[in-house]
Amino acid sequence: MENYTVVIPAAGQGKRMKAGKNKQFLMLNGIPLVIHTLRVFEQDDFCSEIVLVVNEQETEAMEQLVNEYGITTPVCIIPGGRERQNSVYEGLKQVENGGKDPVVLIHDGARPFIKKEQIDTLVSTAKASGAAIVAVPVKDTVKKASGTTVTATVEREGLWAVQTPQAFRLSLILSAHQQAAEAGFLGTDDASLAEWCGKTVRIVEGDYQNIKLTTPEDLLFAEAIISNRKDGHI
Numbered sequence: 001m002e003n004y005t006v007v008i009p010a011a012g013q014g015k016r017m018k019a020g021k022n023k024q025f026l027m028l029n030g031i032p033l034v035i036h037t038l039r040v041f042e043q044d045d046f047c048s049e050i051v052l053v054v055n056e057q058e059t060e061a062m063e064q065l066v067n068e069y070g071i072t073t074p075v076c077i078i079p080g081g082r083e084r085q086n087s088v089y090e091g092l093k094q095v096e097n098g099g100k101d102p103v104v105l106i107h108d109g110a111r112p113f114i115k116k117e118q119i120d121t122l123v124s125t126a127k128a129s130g131a132a133i134v135a136v137p138v139k140d141t142v143k144k145a146s147g148t149t150v151t152a153t154v155e156r157e158g159l160w161a162v163q164t165p166q167a168f169r170l171s172l173i174l175s176a177h178q179q180a181a182e183a184g185f186l187g188t189d190d191a192s193l194a195e196w197c198g199k200t201v202r203i204v205e206g207d208y209q210n211i212k213l214t215t216p217e218d219l220l221f222a223e224a225i226i227s228n229r230k231d232g233h234i
């Protein structure tokens with residue numbers, strides 16, 4: 001295993017959560033969502049630095065949380081951008097190359113339940129292949145529609161629901177972001193930029209618990225996951 005830096009985009013608005021504030025500050029089991037996520041990487045000895053990308057107007061609030069909860073891993077807090085992709089790119093620009101073209105991880109601040117064993121597998125896969133993502137097989141049937149009229153059913157065989165972390169050799173993902181910015185290409189995840197540049201991306205099978213807290217019902221799922229983990233069930 002080699003050390004890595006993780007870029008954590010947390011500069012969204014949390015509109016779909018309808019909480020009236022950035023969901024990163026919502027309390028889960030008495031601890032802010034973003035702190036749950038930071039703690040995963042704080043507890044990983046291979047994580048040498050966290051680049052936390054935040055809304056500029058929330059910089060002070062985030063600094064206060066990092067200090068209040070005593071995050072021991074070095075945390076570099078920087079302002080994000082309009083889109084998730086812009087925020088991630090700003091974060092990637094902060095990562096030191098050190099001449100070793102290290103593996104860098106990109107992980108949503110809204111995904112607090114990623115497990116260390118998946119991170120370990122992801123880092124080693126990206127080290128070997130250059131790009132790797134965590135994903136789970138799709139369980140539902142997926143259809144395309146025009147409005148509410150079905151136009152196609154997507155073959156479920158070989159369909160994956162993609163999560164984060166996504167891990168890359170730093171030069172690969174920096175170049176992909178730079179090319180995408182220059183071309184105005186916008187992807188919903190970082191691997192899509194690597195694919196757009198013709199790179200091979202490997203899948204590491206993840207865990208259905210690694211949810212992204214997006215809409216209000218996700219808070220119910222999150223409380224259940226935390227409760228089960230405290231009971232040692234999962």
Ligand SMILES: Nc1ccn([C@@H]2O[C@H](COP(=O)(O)OP(=O)(O)OP(=O)(O)O)[C@@H](O)[C@H]2O)c(=O)n1
Nearest residue numbers: 009010011012013014015016082083084109110
């Ligand atoms: N301009 C943005 C948009 C999103 N994110 C981050 O990217 C992750 C995934 O985005 P999402 O779940 O969509 O969060 P929001 O954009 O906050 O949610 P919404 O789309 O409902 O506003 C989140 O940790 C979010 O904070 C970011 O750093 N910068």
Ligand SMILES: C[C@](O)(CO)[C@H](O)COP(=O)(O)O
Nearest residue numbers: 084108162163164188189212
């Ligand atoms: C990156 C991601 O979490 C992979 O599933 C997802 O694409 C983020 O989408 P969002 O709309 O920015 O939350």
